[in-house]
Amino acid sequence: MKQIRALADKGGHVFVGWIDRSFNNRQLSHRLGRGTMWSFAGVLISRTLTMAASILVARLVGKSDFGQAGIIQSTVLMLTSFAGFGSGMMATKFVAEYARHNPEKAGRIIFMADLITVAFSLIFSLAFFVFSGPIASKALAAPEIEPLLKISSALLFFSALSGTQTGILTGFEAFRAIAKINLITGIISAILMPVGALYAGLEGVVWAMTIAAILTWVINQLVLRRLYKKNNIHYHYGFHTAEFKLMWNFNFPTVLSGLAFTGTGWVCNAMLVNATGYGEMGVINATNNWYTLILFFPLLISRIAFPVMSERLGINERAETFKLVGFLVKISAISILPFVVIISVFSPFFMSLFGSSFRASWLPLVLTLITGWMVATQIPVGNLIAAKSRMWMGFFMNLGWSFFFILFNYLFISHGATGLVLARFLAYAVHSLWTFGWLFRVTNDSNDE
Numbered sequence: 001m002k003q004i005r006a007l008a009d010k011g012g013h014v015f016v017g018w019i020d021r022s023f024n025n026r027q028l029s030h031r032l033g034r035g036t037m038w039s040f041a042g043v044l045i046s047r048t049l050t051m052a053a054s055i056l057v058a059r060l061v062g063k064s065d066f067g068q069a070g071i072i073q074s075t076v077l078m079l080t081s082f083a084g085f086g087s088g089m090m091a092t093k094f095v096a097e098y099a100r101h102n103p104e105k106a107g108r109i110i111f112m113a114d115l116i117t118v119a120f121s122l123i124f125s126l127a128f129f130v131f132s133g134p135i136a137s138k139a140l141a142a143p144e145i146e147p148l149l150k151i152s153s154a155l156l157f158f159s160a161l162s163g164t165q166t167g168i169l170t171g172f173e174a175f176r177a178i179a180k181i182n183l184i185t186g187i188i189s190a191i192l193m194p195v196g197a198l199y200a201g202l203e204g205v206v207w208a209m210t211i212a213a214i215l216t217w218v219i220n221q222l223v224l225r226r227l228y229k230k231n232n233i234h235y236h237y238g239f240h241t242a243e244f245k246l247m248w249n250f251n252f253p254t255v256l257s258g259l260a261f262t263g264t265g266w267v268c269n270a271m272l273v274n275a276t277g278y279g280e281m282g283v284i285n286a287t288n289n290w291y292t293l294i295l296f297f298p299l300l301i302s303r304i305a306f307p308v309m310s311e312r313l314g315i316n317e318r319a320e321t322f323k324l325v326g327f328l329v330k331i332s333a334i335s336i337l338p339f340v341v342i343i344s345v346f347s348p349f350f351m352s353l354f355g356s357s358f359r360a361s362w363l364p365l366v367l368t369l370i371t372g373w374m375v376a377t378q379i380p381v382g383n384l385i386a387a388k389s390r391m392w393m394g395f396f397m398n399l400g401w402s403f404f405f406i407l408f409n410y411l412f413i414s415h416g417a418t419g420l421v422l423a424r425f426l427a428y429a430v431h432s433l434w435t436f437g438w439l440f441r442v443t444n445d446s447n448d449e
Helices: 002-023 026-033 036-061 063-083 087-098 103-130 132-139 143-171 175-230 241-276 278-294 296-314 318-345 347-352 362-387 391-448
Strands: none
Touching (some): 036 175, 036 296, 063 103, 063 143, 063 241, 063 278, 087 143, 087 296, 087 362, 103 143, 132 143, 241 278, 278 296, 278 318, 278 347, 278 362, 296 318, 296 362, 362 391
16 A cells, blocks of 8 residues: 555656646646546556456356346446436535535535435335336346346445445545545455355346445445545535526436436447347447446546536636646547557457457457547546536437437447447547537637637
């Protein structure tokens, strides 16, 4: 741990200097650089452990069961976007805006975020438990996974709660705490998942994910209690009219936007397993592990910058905010490009890590990595949309992406996993047109003021 701390602190100084030269704003540099390398180290180790655990699980349970694990995770992810009801992002934005200047309002927003998450996650978890049979047999063509979906209802509940907790922590810019939590929970998952697969197969994997989610919630809660005390934040039971308006202007379009994103992914996965079976879904699950790994740094720096964007826009520092977005787009594109190239060149080897039956599926991995690079450049623009509270516009952008993803997937579904990842790539290519078109317009409008 001492070596990690020394490396993180040294890397943090380098990163602060880089940002300072880019913005010539020492205060902003320290806000962005503080805890960045801690977060980098924590997330990198966590994601690496998760990747290693996934490789072991794939080898232990086989290609088809690994595909079923992927569809279970995809289903939980889709429902989590409902269960959280946009509270995580809402908490990040408004805690960042008010924690320093209006702690009373920050306390009310935190209470509302927690209450909304508990209520909706409980409703959706119970519904998921009750209707797991029809979901398994009719939507996913796998009635044998019904008991696993029932277990996953607990995974859904605690994942939604943890999502809102992470949103609150991000609003406080508690990135060092988040990094430590990621490190601890990554180690827990890396131990539990292979052990579960070894002793109980796919059911053991699902139980391992559920237990890890529960422990994550407990650790987050302990950290948040100390953070509230440190920042003099108190729960304020009850709502003001202004907070109620947030649900329509922010939470509701955030939920719809999340549905357009995760729901579309789930629909396309369901189309795949119904058309070609769970072997091809196993390929998708393997490629998505690499997709998640290469995107961790763009997601990390954007998450760090999001509360800064919200606070800067709150005091009408628009030019500085747009400059920050441009910086994030460039660093996201540059940082992951070498990994995209290297993994693509040796894609048969990297796929074979999951088992010899995966080796021939190198093309889906290459298409997934190229898509990941394209997504990395769009993440900062999405955060800017949220920071400006333009959530309805973000929803309609994502709805357009959903339409093209499902359309292309329908056209290419006969090609299995390759067809699905090609459809996703083309949908993001179309999505980039209006994403960067909007950024270009608002940036020019700002320069004209």
